[in-house]
Amino acid sequence: IGHEIHYFNEVDSTNNVAKELAKDGAVEGTIVIAESQSMGRGRRGKKWISPEGGIWMSIILRPKINPAKAPQLTLVTGVAVAETLKNECGLDVGIKWPNDILVGEKKVCGILTEAQATTKKVEYLIVGIGIDLNVDVKLFPPKLREGATSLKNELEKEIHSAELIQKFLLNFENRYNEFKEDKFPEILKQWRMFSKTIGSYVEVHKRGRTVKGEAVGINKDGILILELEDGSLEKVVSGECIHVKK
Ligand code: BTN
Known part of the structure; x- marks a missing residue:
């Protein structure tokens, strides 16, 4: 993961750029990172606000799996983000099913997984990760502000973005390898420990x-x-x- 990294000042959406690269044959583990996105996308067609200071990143994956298992990668990625934020920032991190990473009750990261697949075979998967790192959610539109937070808002200091990305990619690579070795049940155990959804x-x-x-x-x-x-x-x-x- 991350042997090939494409870094941009601004793109429309790193998921869109990753998709184009994947169509052109980009290898598994290729990463697209942008400092800001003009048309960041959230789930269900929502806009994802992506100013400078956040981590806006997409990973191209080509796992040989049954396409029905593709949604599991969202949970795998969620665990990798949650453990990174917990270990590196010491925060009370939780996961809201399936893909929101929370600090306390507020969302700090979202994951958007998009697949190009037939019923039999996955051609490629794009896992898009958006982390509100050194951004101030007080500048977000009022509707989004309430439910959102950033690491800067929580810790009252800025965090070194490249270091956090590096730590995340290591955790992600470990989890992704487990996933490919059919160890999803073990990843689920971690997921359950972070879960803020079960029981509610x-x-x-x-x-x-x-x-x-x-x-x-x-x-x-x-x-x-x-x-x-x-x-x-x-x-x-x-x-x-x-x-x-x-
Ligand atoms: C959500 O919670 O609705 C998912 C948000 C996903 C945002 C990330 S930022 C990087 C990548 N590029 C996008 O356009 N979206 C994802």
């Missing part, structure tokens, strides 16, 4: 339908299990959006 009451938007229930666990495939009010169980895959209710 959540609302899920599933193809136009809203499902409410308690998140009771995550199964071996990384699928979230909800217990609904009538006692029945409902599975949620990571493409769906959840809201944690207090």
Whole structure:
């Protein structure tokens, strides 16, 4: 991971640049980093605010896996981010299923995994990681400000970006290798320790339908299990959006 790094001042979205590179045959582990993004993308078509000071990065992967397992990489990446922030910054880090990294109750990082695959084969995966590092979320639009924080806001000092990226890439490489060696259950154990979702009451938007229930666990495939009010169980895959209710 990271033998080939493409570094930019500004791009529209590092995921878009990574996709173009992947189409042109970029090798597994190629990384795209930008200081800012003019059209950073979040999940479900949302805009991702990406000013200078944050870590905006995409990793090209070409794992030989069943495409159904691609969403598991979001959880693998989440664990790598969470352990990096915990170890390097000593913060109370948590994960909100499937992909938000929280400090306390506020989001500090989001992950956007995009796949180019058929039902049989993954051609490439782009894992996009956005970390609010040396940015001030007080400058974000009011709607986003409430639920967001940055490492600078939490620690009241700036953190060396290149060092944190390096630490993250080492952790990511270890986790990704475990994943390829079919050790996803071990990664899930870590994920469960960071989880802020299991045990809480959540609302899920599933193809136009809203499902409410308690998140009771995550199964071996990384699928979230909800217990609904009538006692029945409902599975949620990571493409769906959840809201944690207090
Ligand atoms: C989310 O939580 O909605 C996911 C946010 C993902 C943001 C990152 S920043 C780097 C990469 N490029 C993008 O356009 N998005 C991802």
